[in-house]
Amino acid sequence: MRFDLQTLRAMLAGDRHADRVVPPTGFTAQLTVFASGAMAFLAVFALALSLASGRLAEAWGDELARTATIRIVAPEDQRAIQTTAALEVLSTTPGIASARALTDAEQQALLAPWFGQDLPLDTLPVPRLIEIIAADQGFDATGLRLRLAAEVPGAILDDHVRWREPLVSAANRLRLLGWTAALLILGAVAAMVTLAANAALAANAQVVAVLRLVGATDRYIAQAFVRRFTLRAFAGSAAGVVIGLIAVWFMPSGGDTPSFLTGIGFQGTGWLVPLLLPFISALVALLATAYAAGRALRTLT
Amino acid sequence: MIELENVAYSYGGGELLSDISVKLAPGSFHFLTGPSGAGKTTLLKLCYGALLPTSGHVRLFEADVRTLERDDIAMIRRKVGVVHQDVQFLDHLPVRDNVALPLTVSGRHAEAAGDDLGELMAWVGLTNRAEALPPELSGGERQRAALARAVIMSPDVVLADEPTGNVDWEMSQRLLKLLVELNRMGKTVLIATHDLSLIRAAKAQVQARVLRISNRRVQLAGADL
Known part of the structure; x- marks a missing residue:
């Protein structure tokens, strides 16, 4: 036809x-x-x-790409000092919109699904977490890692790339x-x-x-x-x-x-x-x- | 109008028709006779492009059938009314719509035909059966409905294949009368039949040529018919 x-x-x-x-x-x-x-x-x-x-x-792509976390793994007497130092480093790092240390209550809430509500955080070597929100242009993760290594030895930067990519790829x-x-x-x-x-x-x-x-x-x-x-x-x-x-x-x-x-x-x-x-x-x-x-x-x- | 020149037709490895030359002039009346299986239906089908010849030329309205597209042949069929012994209708449509079918497929609808369709139904004596469905018709009614369908487009040629094969003598005479009337209106008529009494009855009413198929060839029949 x-x-x-x-x-x-x-x-x-x-x-x-x-x-x-x-x-x-x-x-x-x-x-x-x-x-x-x-x-x-x-x-x-x-x-x-x-x-x-x-x-x-x-x-997932948007939210995770704009966030990162720093773990401060240090002896208890050093933890607060290193946290403050890390926040200072972050405050002078271009591309970071905001950064703040999670409170004990927030950290407890994060761990609650595994350890319950009554977890005594001060008795455990739980690292302090710092939440980073990146600006639109993003930040230089490699540069930040180098600065943290020099100035805050107990800080470990996790920019979520490792587990963000497979999730986005799966979706x-x-x-x-x-x-x-x-x-x-x-x-x-x-x-x-x-x-x-x-x-x-x-x-x-x-x-x-x-x-x-x-x-x-x-x-x-x-x-x-x-x-x-x-x-x-x-x-x-x-x-x-x-x-x-x-x-x-x-x-x-x-x-x-x-x-x-x-x-x-x-x-x-x-x-x-x-x-x-x-x-x-x-x-x-x-x-x-x-x-x-x-x-x-x-x-x- | 319709011309077959040295036509042969083979089917299943065997030659059914050989060296056939026939010319249907405008307004002529022909019978085609011969025993069952002689090839009458095949010859008729060659005359309206339903079959293509194995060799030779078939000219329909001066066009060689081999040069025609399928749709061209469809157009030519609108100028050739065909009636088969085993008439087929669209069983889900009433007789009236079946008779008007050639108008429908050519884009002219039954409503437009109006009085003409009514007259045609009356001519074949089917006015009171117009709304019946084809399976409800008798053999004679089916043949008359087929004849009405074949002529509704006012074709130049009417080809009828054993039109009286399934009807009684009285009905066959009635059908013959209708075909003779068509011829008197100027239509070319070709009837394939093995019923010699029908041919004799027709020769009393109209000047008809009788062609006989014998041994795969067509010859003009003698005065014995």
Whole structure:
């Protein structure tokens, strides 16, 4: 089937007489609507996963890239002196927006998940932590390490690179996986519609024979099938997207804290992305049916 | 109008038709006869581009069928009405819509045909069966509906393959009368049949040439018919 603007316009406008020449019901009709709906439902989740992973990757990347920690590992009588010295070094280091030593209460809260609330910090050799917030341009970690080594021997700088990179990389891969899943789902829609269109054409061989006998062109015959499958894929996909969005809407939320399981969903304009799915499914169905019809009509006599 | 020149047609390794030369002039009336399996249907299909010859030339309205695209052949079929013995319809559409189908596929809808369609249904005696579905029709009604469908586009040529094969004598005479009427309106008519009594009945009403297929070739039948 040749595709041009005229064909597309005729397809969108429709022709109720032409629409009637193909029997209205049949197994392939329900199959197409159901499969498109199911695929769109899955695609909504794939997109939700992908967009959520993207947000997570950005959040982790941004937040962790802008923070660093200094541990002061020193004898107890030296700890306060070295902490003050480290803060002085930090105050004169370009690219650092703020730096502060965590209080005992904050350190206790950090350790609480492992040691409980009643941990006597003064009886343990717990290093003092200094939280650093970097300015937008960032700071020179290597230079800072050298200065700390010279001026504060017990200070160890951790700029989070070691564990930030794998996390961001994992989130990015998950995002890629989500998009790949969405693409595979569209591929499955194309395969399914092609099979259904082939089955419909074979089941309606008599209809094709009659139409040919009375002077129908291949384009006319193909169009009758293509339009029908396109509309079915659109309708099924639209239903699947609506159900998928409702399901995503009711998924438990983790609030503003980015995390994997509780963060799967859409935010802001992200809710509009799945609305494209019915149109993409319809386009995929249109191309797949046009291909299938063109091939089948060349072989059907 | 339709011309076959030295046409041969082979199928499954065997030659079904050989060295066939036939010319259907405008307004002529032809019968094509011969025993079952002689190749009458094949020859008819060659006449409307449903089959392509193995060798030789088939010219439909002066265009060699080999040079035509599939859609060109579809256009030519709008000028050739075809009636088969085993008539096929779109079973989900009422008779009226089936008869109007050639109009539908050519972009002219049944509503536009209006009175013409009503007259045609009356001409074939199916006015009161217009809303029936094809499976509800009798053999004779199906043939008449097929004839109405074949002529609704006012084609130049009507090809009928054993049109009376499934109907009784009375109905076959009625169908023949309709075909003769079409010829009197200037249409070229070719009827493939093995029913010699039909040919004799027709020769009493119209000047018809009788072609006989024998041994894969076509010859003009003698006065014995």
